[in-house]
Amino acid sequence: MKSVINTLQKENIISPGRISSLFFQIIVRLTSKEGPIQAAEFSFPKRVSIAHSLAILRHGKAIKHSITIAEGLTAVQIRAILQNDELLDGEVQPFREGSVLPQTFYYLKNTQRSALLQRMQRLMDITLDKIWNERDKIALEGLVHSPQELVTLASIIERETSLPEERPRVARVFLNRLKKNMKLQTDPTVIYALNQGKEGLDHSLTRRDLQFQSPYNTYQVAGLPPGPICSPGVASLQAAAHPANGDELYFVATGRVAITLLKLLKSIFIT
Numbered sequence: 001m002k003s004v005i006n007t008l009q010k011e012n013i014i015s016p017g018r019i020s021s022l023f024f025q026i027i028v029r030l031t032s033k034e035g036p037i038q039a040a041e042f043s044f045p046k047r048v049s050i051a052h053s054l055a056i057l058r059h060g061k062a063i064k065h066s067i068t069i070a071e072g073l074t075a076v077q078i079r080a081i082l083q084n085d086e087l088l089d090g091e092v093q094p095f096r097e098g099s100v101l102p103q104t105f106y107y108l109k110n111t112q113r114s115a116l117l118q119r120m121q122r123l124m125d126i127t128l129d130k131i132w133n134e135r136d137k138i139a140l141e142g143l144v145h146s147p148q149e150l151v152t153l154a155s156i157i158e159r160e161t162s163l164p165e166e167r168p169r170v171a172r173v174f175l176n177r178l179k180k181n182m183k184l185q186t187d188p189t190v191i192y193a194l195n196q197g198k199e200g201l202d203h204s205l206t207r208r209d210l211q212f213q214s215p216y217n218t219y220q221v222a223g224l225p226p227g228p229i230c231s232p233g234v235a236s237l238q239a240a241a242h243p244a245n246g247d248e249l250y251f252v253a254t255g256r257v258a259i260t261l262l263k264l265l266k267s268i269f270i271t
Contacts (some may be wrong), residue, residue, distance in 0.1 A: 001025060004037060004057070013044050013053055024050060034058055041109040064106040069120065071102040071233035072158045074197030078120075078231065088113045097197065098151045098228025101127050127234060135241035143178045144224075144240070152224050154232035154240040159188035167239035173248050182249065184218035192229035193217045 005021050008014045014024055027050050028037070034054075040062035044053060065087050069078055075097045082092045092113040100117070101124035107116050132147040144150050157170050177184055187205055193214035194201060201209075210217070216225040232240075 001028065001037075008053065013048060014050060027051070027054065038062065062108050064108060066104050066106050067116070068104045069100060069102045069231065071236070072162075072230045073102065074192075074230050075099070076197040077199075082113045082117060085113075087111075088116065090114055092117050095121070096227075098124075098148075098155055098231055100124055100231045102231050102233045124231075128237065131234075131237050131241050136243065139175065139243050140241070143175050148227070149224055150237065150240050151232060152226075152228045154236040155228035155230045156184070156186055156188060156218075156225075157239055158230055158232040158236040159191075160186060164235045167236055168242060168244035169246070169248070170251060171239045171243035172246050173251050175243055176247060176249050178223065180249070181222060183220075183222050184224070186218050189216050189218040189225055189229055192225075197229070 005014070005024055008024070009016045009021070014020055031051075031054060035058040037054075037057045038060075042056050042060050043063055044056060048056075067081065067085055069081065073081075075095055078100055079092055079094060082088060087109045088107070089110045090112040095117065100120040103120075103123065105116060105120060128147050128151065132150060135144075135150070140150075144153060153171065153174060156174065157167050160170050161167060174184055174186075190205055190209055190212065191201055193212055193216035194209060210219045213220060215221055216229065218225060
């Protein structure tokens with residue numbers, strides 16, 4: 001109770017001084033049947049009576065803060081966001097890539113970082129379970145074998161394009177390449193192999209970078225990488241689960257796709 005009173009006096013919600021403090025304690029005891037005081041952060045009017053302030057402390061809605069996890073962030077970047085939020089409490093340990101669903105989350109001051117992370121991961125589990133159960137089984141048959149592989153494919157799509165309408169077509173290109181045992185040869189996997197999910201490279205990808213030996217480098221290793229390269233959003237997860245139709249095997253950064261490399265080159269030169 002003493003800490004509550006000190007805070008209220010510090011914020012000029014009740015008058016300073018010992019007499020005001022004692023009077024507040026007496027009122028709290030006399031009205032104890034109205035409920036306990038909540039340990040939370042509240043907003044008070046500029047002028048408020050003791051009765052009103054107690055009503056807020058007992059029955060008011062605590063202030064909610066928000067934190068936004070953008071699509072395409074890595075586990076390292078998300079952990080840094082949680083660690084740097086001064087309104088959160090506690091530590092958050094490193095966690096599995098792709099286990100968080102990007103979204104805006106609301107929380108109360110002094111919420112444990114680990115508890116907020118668990119909410120983010122639980123939402124991903126629920127969302128992924130639904131999308132996986134509703135996936136296009138024919139399109140993914142023999143190519144994507146598990147929900148985790150779906151997240152991996154979606155994470156590559158997420159990093160390849162930010163345009164929702166392009167994502168199903170990009171998904172189709174990758175699936176067609178997997179079906180023909182062609183390497184995916186996607187730059188975002190090389191970047192992830194080089195920086196392990198930290199900040200972007202300080203240079204454009206080089207031929208030497210493309211030769212970097214890593215299970216995540218899809219220029220060197222066939223098939224999907226061993227895990228996601230970021231946290232994909234719902235749109236990319238849906239694109240991976242429901243790819244567009246077509247036989248395309250190539251695309252460029254604009255999202256243009258083509259069945260053969262020759263047709264792709266011609267389309268680039270035309271535009």
